[in-house]
Structure formats: C-alpha cells, structure tokens
Amino acid sequence: MTDFIYLKHISVLRDDRKILDDITLNIKIGENAAIIGPNGSGKSTFIKLITRSIYPSYTGIGACKLFGRDVWNVTELRSMLGIVTNDLQYDFHNEITGLDVVLSGFFSSIGLGKNHIVTKAMAEKADKIIDLMEVSYLKNKKLETMSSGEARRFLIARALVNDPKILILDEPSNSLDIASSLNLHKIMRKIVAAGANIILVTHLVSDIIPEINKFVFFKNGKIFAKGTRKNVFTDEKLSFLFGINVKISENNGFCTIMTI
Numbered sequence: 128m129t130d131f132i133y134l135k136h137i138s139v140l141r142d143d144r145k146i147l148d149d150i151t152l153n154i155k156i157g158e159n160a161a162i163i164g165p166n167g168s169g170k171s172t173f174i175k176l177i178t179r180s181i182y183p184s185y186t187g188i189g190a191c192k193l194f195g196r197d198v199w200n201v202t203e204l205r206s207m208l209g210i211v212t213n214d215l216q217y218d219f220h221n222e223i224t225g226l227d228v229v230l231s232g233f234f235s236s237i238g239l240g241k242n243h244i245v246t247k248a249m250a251e252k253a254d255k256i257i258d259l260m261e262v263s264y265l266k267n268k269k270l271e272t273m274s275s276g277e278a279r280r281f282l283i284a285r286a287l288v289n290d291p292k293i294l295i296l297d298e299p300s301n302s303l304d305i306a307s308s309l310n311l312h313k314i315m316r317k318i319v320a321a322g323a324n325i326i327l328v329t330h331l332v333s334d335i336i337p338e339i340n341k342f343v344f345f346k347n348g349k350i351f352a353k354g355t356r357k358n359v360f361t362d363e364k365l366s367f368l369f370g371i372n373v374k375i376s377e378n379n380g381f382c383t384i385m386t387i
Contacts, residue, residue, distance in 0.1 A: 131156045131293055131324075133192040137183045139172055146172045147183075148348040154326070156194075156292060159319060159338050162328040164345030165369055170328050173345065174212075174297055179204055194292070205235070209286030209294040209323075211279070213301050219270050225281040226266040229253045232285035249288075256284045259321065260314060276307025280314060287323070294318060295326045300334050312336055312381070332365070337380020344368050 132154040139147040147169050154160045164170050175181045176191070179201045183191050191197060193204060219228055223238045230253050234243050257263050260280040270278050279299065286294060296315070300308045312334075319325060319338045327334060342359040344352040346368055352359045365384060366372050373384040 129156050129195055130154065130192065131158075131194060132177055133190060133195075134176075135190040137176070137189045137191050139176060139181060140184045146348055147176065150350055152343060152350060152353060154341060154343075157324060158341045159325045159336075160327070160341040160343060161335050161339045162326065162343050162345060163330065163332070163368065165330055168330075168345040169348040170330075170345055171297070172348075174210075174295060174328060178208060178210060178295075202235075206289055207292045209283075209289070209291035210297075211282050211286050211295070211299065212297040215282055222269045222271065224267050225262065225270055225273070225277075226253065226257070228270055228281045229257055229266075229284045229288060232288040252288060253284070256287050257281070259287075259317060260284045261310075274307065275302045276304070276310060279303070279307075279311065283314065283318070287318070291323070293324050293326055295328065297328045298330070298334075299327070300329070300331060308333065332375070332382050332384050335382055 130153045132152060134150050134152045137147065137150045138145050162170055162173060172181070176183065177193060179199060183189060193199065194207065218237050227239050230245055230249060231238050233245070233249050236243065239245070254263070257266050260283060262277060262280045265273065265277055270281060273281075283294070283296075300311055303311060315325060315336050316338060319336070325338075327339060329335075340355065342352070342354065342356060343350060344359065344364060351367070352364050360375065360382070362374050365375065372387045374387050376383050376385065
C-alpha cells in the first residue's frame with residue numbers, strides 16, 4: 128500500500144520557535160486517520176505542511192513525501208486533495224448559491240467567474256455529489272443564508288468534485304449544533320463508503336467515526352502517540368494529551384469522554 132504521507136524527522140520553525148518538532152509519520156492510501164490534539168498543538172501547521180502552504184525547515188536528514196514524491200507542482204498536488212477548513216466558508220460572499228459553491232470546485236475558485244465554462248458533465252457531477260450530501264433542496268439557496276451545518280455540506284461537496292484521493296477535514300464540527308454534528312457524522316461515513324479516504328483533524332473526540340483506523344496524537348508540536356484505535360485511543364493517552372483525567376465511553380465505534 129502506497130504512503131499518502133511520509134514524514135521523517137521533519138520540523139517547522141517560525142521565528143526560531145519549533146511549531147512542529149522532529150515529526151516522523153506515515154499514513155497510507157486506504158487509511159482513514161484522525162489527527163487529534165488540543166488547540167495550539169501543531170495540527171493546523173501539519174495541514175499547511177501536507178498541502179504545501181508551508182515547507183519544512185531544512186536539516187539535511189529529513190524527508191517529506193506525498194504520494195511517494197517529494198517534489199510537486201502545488202496545483203497538481205492540491206487537485207488530489209479535497210480540503211475543507213472553517214476559514215473557507217468565510218471566503219464565499221456576494222450571494223453565491225450552494226450550487227455555484229460546488230461548481231467552483233472544478234476551477235479551484237471562490238464562486239464562478241465569467242471565464243468559467245460549466246460543462247454538462249460538470250453540472251451533472253455537481254448534482255450527483257450534492258445529492259450524496261443530502262442537500263439538493265438547498266442548492267439554489269445563498270450560502271450566507273444557510274446554517275453552518277448546511278454550508279459545511281456544500282463545502283465538502285465542493286472538495287469532492289475532482290475525485291480527490293484524500294479528503295482533509297479540519298475541525299469539521301466547529302460551530303455546529305448537536306443535530307448538525309450528527310448529520311456530519313452520517314455524511315462522513317457515506318463519503319468513506321463511496322470510496323474516499325478521510326484525514327480528520329480535530330480536538331473533539333466526538334468527531335471520530337467508526338471508520339477511522341489510525342490515530343495520531345499531537346501535543347506541543349510533537350507526536351507522542353500514533354497507531355490503531357486499540358493501541359492508542361486509551362484513557363491514559365487521552366488524559367495525557369489534554370492534561371485532564373478522562374474516561375472513554377464507546378458505542379458502536381462512536382466515542383464520548385467524561386472527566387474523572
């Protein structure tokens with residue numbers, strides 16, 4: 128199985144401070160992974176690293192490969208990654224409809240411009256993915272008038288139109304109410320069942336779906352635990368991760384934690 132991410136002794140510096148410190152990690156194509164850690168642990172920097180928004184500090188001993196390659200045309204790489212962040216929603220304005228948001232994914236743009244020609248095949252595929260997200264009835268509604276949960280589904284649909292090999296979800300349930308979070312879990316499971324792989328970046332244990340089969344714990348810019356659910360996702364390791372004594376309760380692959 129090919130590695131999607133292969134990092135070996137990678138550090139990222141900002142103002143002489145290590146934001147990521149000697150990271151070694153591999154995530155294979157076919158693995159659904161959760162990157163978990165408290166705020167400020169390095170998760171966002173990790174996303175920027177694998178999307179080539181930033182580059183590692185050169186040490187002469189490290190390796191940073193994506194899909195087996197260390198040199199990429201960034202546009203080509205990002206076409207292979209579907210990326211949904213909380214900030215992305217705020218980039219859309221000027222009364223853009225849900226359908227236009229999704230169609231803009233074909234052009235890596237924010238909405239549609241006069242130079243963008245939407246083909247019949249693009250329109251059909253957008254409709255198909257919107258239907259997968261279960262928001263067809265909202266596609267002509269303005270994104271800015273939708274709830275956070277509704278808008279999030281259109282942004283995920285936008286990320287899926289180019290058939291990315293990996294879908295990266297950054298704190299996907301932020302600002303969502305309980306019902307919207309539960310709907311998000313259902314959508315994530317549908318995406319995995321349809322054949323896509325997910326990298327879930329979160330500080331919320333409740334975001335984790337049963338299909339997640341690899342866990343990576345970030346704390347203070349370092350990876351202190353990585354592996355399977357059985358080996359890593361334990362009361363002891365989560366307590367250390369968040370600096371508070373917790374106990375995991377699991378039900379059909381979904382987890383909640385309580386303090387003890």
